[in-house]
Amino acid sequence: MASLKRSVGSDPLAANISSKVYVRSTKSGKVQKIVREVYLRQDIPCSSKLCQSCLKVTPRDAAGRQIPFVLSEAPAGTSVFPQGHYLVPDTNAFLSAMDLFEQSSAFYDVIVLQIVLEELRNRSLPLYNRLVGLTKSEDKRFYVFFNEFRLETHVAREEGESVNDRNDRAVRRAVAWYGEHLARTKAKKGPAVVMLTNDRDNLRKAKLEGIHACSLAEYVKQLKDGDRLLDMIPDTEDRDAIKEKRPNELLYPEYLTMSKMMTGVKSGLLHQGTFNVSPYNYLEGSIRVPAFPKSLIILGRENINRAVDGDLVVVEVLPRDQWKEPSTKVIEEQAITRNENPDAEGDDAVSERERKALQEEAKRTQSKTTEGHAQPTAKVVGVIKRNWRQYVGHIDQSSVIQSAQQGQKQDTVFIIPMDKKIPKIRLRTRQVAELLGKRILVTIDAWDRGSRHPVGHFIRSLGELETKAAETEALLLEYDVQYRPFPKTVLDCLPKEGHDWKVPESIDDPGWRGREDLRGLLICSIDPIGCQDIDDALHCRPLPNGNIEVGVHIADVSHFVKPNNAMDTEASVRGTTVYLVDKRIDMLPMLLGTDLCSLKPYVERYAFSVLWELTPDADIASMRFTKSVIKSREAFSYEQAQLRVDDISQQDELTSSIRALMALSKKLRQKRMDAGALSLSSPEVKIQMESETSDPIDVKTKEHLDTMSLVEEFMLLANISVARKIYEAFPQTAILRRHGAPPKTNFDELANQLRVKRGFELSIESSRALADSLDTCVDPNEPFFNTLIRVMATRCMMAAEYFCSGTQAYPEFRHYGLACEIYTHFTSPIRRYADLVAHRQLAAAIEYEAVGPGVRSRGRLEAVCKNINIRHRNAQMAGRASIAYYVGQALRGKTTEEDGFIMKIFSNGFVVLVPSFGIESLIRLRDLAEPEPEATFDAENYVLAMSGSKDLKVELFQKVRVKVMDRKDVTTGKRGVKMEFVKAY
Amino acid sequence: MPLDTSAYSLALLRVDGRRWNELRRIHAQIRTQAAADGSSYLEMGHTKVMCVVTGPSEPGPRRGTAGAGAAGASKAVAEVAVSVVVAGFSSVDRKKRGRNDKRNLELQSTIANALAASLHTHLFPHSVIQVSLHVLSQDGSLLAALINAATLACVDAGIPMTDYVVACTAGSTSTYAAGDESADPLLDLNHQEEQELPGLTVATLGESDRVAVLVCESRVQVGRLEGMLAVGVDGCKQVREILDRVVRDKGKRMVLEGTVAKGEGLEDMDLD
């Protein structure tokens, strides 16, 4: 009987094969042992241009191409390594200071070890992607050295050695190998190979082994602009010191281990969800979990336990006697922690004030008899995933010690993020003097138990506060909008003819294949004034049988943007065009968006057309889809079109056809309303700009014109028709848009307010019922009241979202707001990526082109949907923030009195909405009079009665007169709209 | 967790350190079970399989195995009956596969058809060649390993055949969705690569370019297929070299040990 045991000894290859064993736990909590083979080799080059011996062994790909060597033959030197050097950072160096490596002033010729890349990928995917991006950049010269696969640098884990120790040893081994290897080259004085690590133990061992090693700070000090760069290094040493100094003074409870959290969540004892901070109270957060119909409230710093808005956390529900009502008091971080000293860590005076603020809250809740309103409370016991990003903010002037403003000493200051939901960030910098009064970009590094505030580091300055450039960039960064110019690879995908591109004259040209010639139709477009990216155009004409042919023609973007090329990838990352007041950040390059795709008048353009035969009652008799060539006769603005329709003397064919479209659109609208479509509202305003300087001069509320509904109705009809068609063709992978029915509890508060204050009943069984009951909420004396209620109702709604049809059951497709079964976006492919995908799917569905992988792969589509949902939301918020900023700028130096309405009421203040500016602002009791008036708050009836220094009673929905002005807050240096109470009506 | 297959482009190295055109280590033995008519043990990387061949012999009562060749009444040729048993411990998540698992049935019938193409089954009418395969460990390219092991066991059993049926897998360095037309082809996929990348299994008859099996279960652009197939066929030739060496070494040892007499056709064998 022959032994089956592998005869390792006799195998010549065996010495070069190693195994990698590791343990991983799956999502379901199972533990798996994975064994992988590793083939060790000697043909992995060092990639230094100095080295001749590696040239011979450089690998080739299947096409015989070699990867060119990366590391420079004459790398830059530092004060300690004047002969030049290559850097070998460890994982923590990248984790803590990736921004440093992206600098253009230093950090060239970097060797990224495979083990470091692996560890980085496990710790942070975004950072991994940034690093991979750096390795692809030609001028940064980052080389990935696969140390784990090279025979000489492979390191086996020793018995009793921790994984981290082994990996550190692997890094040192690789550094040592590089040193020996380069010494063998002919260069007289070769570059030094320098390891970068902040781990003290690792540094010590490196010194023992005789290899060059520096901590990040030591290294940066050797560079020319060291002081500037030094700020970008997180202060780990400092934090270690604090830990050692005061082990007992920990401010926050410890987090549970990951496995404890997982078992807790699985058994239902703990709950997992995304942590959201209340916009009015920085000490109150909420988290929605499936087990409770109402969201859980998390009150107080200790219970919030270092969670930051957006983090994925695990919470434990507190006992029922600690359940509370949501806060009715405004608590602002700035007001409470204003005098905090950034150097003093455990200053209890501040937390005392916080506790007092919350205590008053608790007292109020305790005295209440209405148990039914109490909401479950919870505390954070652990964080699964941080959602930290880069934050825009500015230095809190009051946290700066005067004397420090000159010296180069490192100072600790507070950064106040633009986003109010983010706590202040503690930061050490040497450049306080330069950074004061600037918008700066910072990041959070850590939040230890011993530190009241998160600790971060400086990335870069955006410029002076309140300058247009700085504020616009701040806004784009804050909403993660990709605003860099399109790279060359993207521009290379554009048609070579540029602006001279034309629809080919000859019908035999391949561009005409499968296209219908609709150039003879009287097509026109109707858009806002100054619209350059014209997505859609319309036509209609009577048919002999008494029906009417209507066509919606959409820019044929998918003709120019082919799947998977660089332009498509860029567009899918951007997801949408972002409109700011004075700036548009395009999804596609200008050439396409405003010229070749844009359905401009008087020129021929490719289009994707939806053609219906409608009966005079606007019922669909038949419909079809086709790629086409059109020639728009005119590009109207809404106002122009409206004037034309209203002017009876205009009897030309084009105007009559717009009138016919108008008549049909009204019937379509009526049908939608009958089906229960909601007419929701958000206050929309328009900024009027001085055309020369583009400075805002006035704010106007948007006017609604019939021509706007005209376009909207036909776009809805086209979107619905296309949604049906692509769903029929691709039941699993159609890209659709849904709008979920809002949970009943969302409306509890509003329904109660309406019942108590006005005696209206809000029924929410269906969108129809909601629409009808919203219609009844009318105050005969106050025409705006209905709009106010609609504004408030809109905020109770869910957000609409893109999804891939295979991920939901058909009933879930429903669009609640539009009251239709199925819906997608098709009509704006120039500015929305979802529409572009829908175009490709429709083209495949009508067999105009082959079914591409982007259309078929469900996983890919889900990823696309996820991204564009986020981009879409960010774009909306960026747009709103931009309007808010310009409203403030338009008001600069002016004071006006306006009417407003109270839309939210707290025990120490109330929120007023001013419709004419579309802004809302908080008016606190202490703003009303000095000293702060006494107040009794009747939460049941939403009435706040003041006495003492000011005699006043305000209630919800009340109309008030306010003075609107802009004011620069002295402490925060932030300019914003402020309201001052004038009188109640 | 190691990097995934997308890191290939960084240095033209695969997840286990191989280049695009390299096989994993193949280790094989024949005549591992002295009592069986033919037997073999084969490793391709961490994929480990065993094979036992019984026959040609008279057919017993029918079992639930996939057969090729003679079916039903006309028993002019021998039937090749293949059974594959996958050990529960062979893969990471210890999934138990039933005897009638669809994938298993498909494996069996693919192997049976591949062997029937090479074995001279017409020499053994009214009989059955029973091929039993056991999967001990899985790390990708399972079908290829099974075909190679079955070939070796048939050689060991002394069943006349035209040539070795040798198999290996081929893949491509980027996913279908990435649509990268310049992707490199890959030889001999391991489990991780099989999970993440498109791939196919190809088997050829010996050194010829005659393809006996071609199975592609993943989606891949047709433009990349030719490159993958070429690499796969080339890999099959390398596998044949290795298997042939195993057979010759074993034969040489048996002659030296005196287990068998040096017979005709062995003159060219180097016995020093």
Ligand SMILES: [Zn+2]
């Ligand atoms: Zn070298």
